[in-house]
Amino acid sequence: MKKHNFYAGPSIMSQYTIRNTADAVIDFANTGLSILEVSHRSKEFQAVMDEAQALVKELLEVPQGYSVLFLGGGASLQFAMVPYNLLKNKAAYLDTGVWAHKAIKEAKLFGEVDVVASSEDKNYNYIPRDFVIPADADYFHYTTNNTIYGTEIRKDPETPVRLVADMSSDIFSRPVDVARYDLIYAGAQKNLAPAGATIVIVRDDAVQAPCRPIPTMLNYKTHIDKGSMFNTPPVLPIFSALQTLRYYKELGGIKVLEKMDLEKAAMLYEAIDGSRIFQATVPDHEDRSIMNVCFVLKPEYAELEKQFMEFATSKGIVGIKGHRSVGGFRASLYNALPLESVKVLVDAMKEFQDKL
Numbered sequence: 001m002k003k004h005n006f007y008a009g010p011s012i013m014s015q016y017t018i019r020n021t022a023d024a025v026i027d028f029a030n031t032g033l034s035i036l037e038v039s040h041r042s043k044e045f046q047a048v049m050d051e052a053q054a055l056v057k058e059l060l061e062v063p064q065g066y067s068v069l070f071l072g073g074g075a076s077l078q079f080a081m082v083p084y085n086l087l088k089n090k091a092a093y094l095d096t097g098v099w100a101h102k103a104i105k106e107a108k109l110f111g112e113v114d115v116v117a118s119s120e121d122k123n124y125n126y127i128p129r130d131f132v133i134p135a136d137a138d139y140f141h142y143t144t145n146n147t148i149y150g151t152e153i154r155k156d157p158e159t160p161v162r163l164v165a166d167m168s169s170d171i172f173s174r175p176v177d178v179a180r181y182d183l184i185y186a187g188a189q190k191n192l193a194p195a196g197a198t199i200v201i202v203r204d205d206a207v208q209a210p211c212r213p214i215p216t217m218l219n220y221k222t223h224i225d226k227g228s229m230f231n232t233p234p235v236l237p238i239f240s241a242l243q244t245l246r247y248y249k250e251l252g253g254i255k256v257l258e259k260m261d262l263e264k265a266a267m268l269y270e271a272i273d274g275s276r277i278f279q280a281t282v283p284d285h286e287d288r289s290i291m292n293v294c295f296v297l298k299p300e301y302a303e304l305e306k307q308f309m310e311f312a313t314s315k316g317i318v319g320i321k322g323h324r325s326v327g328g329f330r331a332s333l334y335n336a337l338p339l340e341s342v343k344v345l346v347d348a349m350k351e352f353q354d355k356l
């Protein structure tokens with residue numbers, strides 16, 4: 001049966017990426033060798049790295065003076081690397097969920113952390129507004145898309161201090177004004193590639209003179225100076241990332257992806273809002289994520305959760321169990337998910353409701 005993959009991460013990848021990766025595992029760039037067994041210093045792999053970096057810059061219109069890195073350690077390592085390199089005295093953080101919270105915890109190891117606002121009071125089901133970023137902060141950090149709670153900030157903020165963003169689960173889903181940011185990071189396993197690589201887009205001059213001695217591997221400058229090849233990079237995820245980036249370009253770039261993503265999200269939210277038995281967990285439409293749609297059964301139907309899950313499974317729907325801190329359901333609508341899969345989910349929701 002055809003599967004409809006709504007996993008939050010690792011998550012669906014385009015067939016183009018999967019097939020080309022499979023081919024390269026057998027024979028990489030006509031070398032007669034597998035991508036798994038060639039030197040990262042070979043000219044064939046260097047070409048992969050160069051093109052992947054160039055395509056990130058092209059697709060996101062990254063201005064001059066920035067580097068694109070593919071690092072190991074996941075987005076979680078960036079929670080520590082960012083303050084290690086940039087937090088001299090004080091940093092400002094917006095607390096919008098589990099991932100933001102984890103980033104705050106790491107930052108506290110390096111200096112004062114000013115949490116400018118938090119939506120924890122309502123289990124992170126909204127985006128806080130009207131907060132003030134202190135002008136004496138070394139930087140402001142926020143999470144653009146809260147993968148677990150299904151909230152998202154789709155407008156690049158204007159800040160009086162350096163701006164850092166965790167874009168792990170919505171990078172490549174909208175145009176970004178990169179010039180406003182000093183550092184953007186994103187784990188690959190949501191909108192790009194298999195787990196194992198993290199994209200970092202960093203303004204070179206923001207990390208030239210770190211405020212403390214930093215171990216070589218955790219110093220951004222090390223990786224900038226070596227073109228993201230200081231040590232062995234995550235070769236296979238970078239190869240897959242390149243395939244996805246080519247696919248994105250072929251489709252027409254970020255604006256086309258954004259249009260498709262908005263259409264998918266609108267279809268699902270409309271079905272939820274129009275449903276007798278389901279409701280969205282994020283009330284304010286403006287705060288709703290277009291990547292991770294969280295919904296629950298209304299309290300009077302709550303006991304049907306397991307039943308709906310089984311019904312959805314029978315339709316080939318995979319990965320819609322909500323995160324344990326929210327419950328209910330979460331449908332992740334990453335770029336590679338076809339509209340057809342959203343239709344299948346929406347139809348399943350209607351059919352289930354009509355049978356009650």
Ligand SMILES: *Cc1c(COP(=O)(O)O)cnc(C)c1O
Nearest residue numbers: 074075076099147166168169187
């Ligand atoms: C998944 C996720 C992370 C964690 O990524 P890892 O690569 O597992 O470290 C961090 N931030 C956000 C927003 C995420 O969605």
